[in-house]
Amino acid sequence: MGAAAIDLLYWRNVKQSGAVFGSVLLLLFSLTQFSVVSVGAYLALAALSASISFRIYKSVLQAVQKTDEGHPFKSYLEVEISLSQDQIGNYADKALLYANTCMKELRRLFLVQDLIDSLKFAVLMWLLTYVGALFNGLTLLILAVVSMFSMPIVYEKHQAQIDQYVGLIRTQVNSVVGKIQAKIPGAKRKEE
DSSP: OOHHHHHHHTTSSHHHHHHHHHHHHHHHHHHHHSOHHHHHHHHHHHHHHHHHHHHHHHHHHHHHHTOOOOOTTHHHHTSOOOOOHHHHHHHHHHHHHHHHHHHHHHHHHHTTSSHHHHHHHHHHHHHHHHHHHHOOHHHHHHHHHHHHHHHHHHHHHSHHHHHHHHHHHHHHHHHHHHHHHHHSTTOOOOOO
């Protein structure tokens, strides 16, 4: 994660973080009420209306003041926005590496290379059936965005207490997993 993203999530610049958080939340809430196509069209119309209005305003201002400043978006129109083949190749390589890693991990889980990992995955999928029954994808995305903008700052302020409780929970979970591994034949992990 880049430094700019970390600064946003830790609310280093409150105005910028608030603007991004509010915009993303507004977009997600809009998607709960309207289709993706409608939201995209409305956003495009709003941006186009703003830029056309600004262009007309600048043209009228230039005519009244009798100046020759030119097109108000000229500097933006001259900026190069194309991606190079190296950039595309780099992104494609990263996507390919990620896809291959995911496929290998799914193969390992579904073909039960390690019984404990496959059982953990099965429990996770079973829990996700209940999550899916309670929430739709957009609600989960909204909860994820709210968590992304609130959890880092809460953790930063209360790190000692949170680490203590997480350590206790981790110890209990490891104890339970150890007991389960001892009871299931063939479930003992190989020493790495």
